[in-house]
Amino acid sequence: MAAAYRAIESEKQKPLFFDPLADNLAGNRGRVIIASLPPKAMMGGWTVLIRTCVIDKLILHAIAQGVDTIINLGAGLDTRPYRMTLPETLRWFEADFPHIFDWKNIRLADEVPNCQLKRIALDLTDTNARLKFLDEVGVSSKKILVLTEAVTPYLSEDVVAAIGLELRSRSVIKYWIVDYFSPSAYEYRRRSGMSQAMKHSPFLFEPKDYFGFFADCGWVPKEIKFFGEEAEHLGRPAPFPWLARLITAMLSLVMSPEKRKAAKQYAGFVLFEPRSEHGK
Numbered sequence: 001m002a003a004a005y006r007a008i009e010s011e012k013q014k015p016l017f018f019d020p021l022a023d024n025l026a027g028n029r030g031r032v033i034i035a036s037l038p039p040k041a042m043m044g045g046w047t048v049l050i051r052t053c054v055i056d057k058l059i060l061h062a063i064a065q066g067v068d069t070i071i072n073l074g075a076g077l078d079t080r081p082y083r084m085t086l087p088e089t090l091r092w093f094e095a096d097f098p099h100i101f102d103w104k105n106i107r108l109a110d111e112v113p114n115c116q117l118k119r120i121a122l123d124l125t126d127t128n129a130r131l132k133f134l135d136e137v138g139v140s141s142k143k144i145l146v147l148t149e150a151v152t153p154y155l156s157e158d159v160v161a162a163i164g165l166e167l168r169s170r171s172v173i174k175y176w177i178v179d180y181f182s183p184s185a186y187e188y189r190r191r192s193g194m195s196q197a198m199k200h201s202p203f204l205f206e207p208k209d210y211f212g213f214f215a216d217c218g219w220v221p222k223e224i225k226f227f228g229e230e231a232e233h234l235g236r237p238a239p240f241p242w243l244a245r246l247i248t249a250m251l252s253l254v255m256s257p258e259k260r261k262a263a264k265q266y267a268g269f270v271l272f273e274p275r276s277e278h279g280k
Helices: 002-010 022-036 039-064 098-107 127-138 157-168 183-192 210-216 227-234 242-254 257-264
Strands: 069-073 091-096 116-121 144-148 173-181 219-226 267-274
Touching: 002 022, 002 039, 022 098, 039 144, 039 173, 039 219, 039 227, 039 267, 069 127, 091 098, 091 127, 098 116, 127 157, 157 173, 157 210, 157 219, 173 183, 173 210, 173 219, 210 219, 219 227, 227 257, 227 267
Parallel strands: 069 091, 069 144, 091 116, 144 173
Antiparallel strands: 173 267, 219 267
């Protein structure tokens, strides 16, 4: 589904980004999934586009800060090693289920990545396999960024906490990019029909105190990119129906500055760093 949304965006006259491999990876199945979603779930496609831009920017900034290795946990059909301008010396590790990589290896057999790419078949809920993977990558790296794009929402709080503690215990891991959702975002997901449409892939991670949860794992936010705010910068507002846009515009006239700000910060991505390095 995410690859299909990237493919559709890439076909536009002025796309936010260009992903030439997305359509090949998504196949017809990706577009069928999109067509099966309820109309109120249109926000899902928009967030895929905004998050793609957000994470691209965070990755480039991290590389500029000396990151030499990227670990993409739950990589799915991501194509960043191919479509982004990256240092040839950058090491990029993708981890995901074997069948994901079977499909990906076939579809991308003739493509050449722009960095040193390696795929590792891994079930993220397998603690021993996860620890072994992190140890093997960490021993040969100097500065690591870990990416979990659209991954943590589908894991239990126990698994996310375990991953957080494991990442924090390795001093070579300097950054961690994680999805952020406010309580109102989870509520919208349920009301929009998205939860029902994706009942076979339910959200499991809904901590009551998001930042407190990660602080307990040893991580604090270095940078936060909210979808609403980033969309304004990109000139790509949320695709609400015209009536909803009208109502929202009218309500914003009577909202306090704090509430208007909160409305733009309902979801996004957080670039975490180890708490001790943040000076706390």
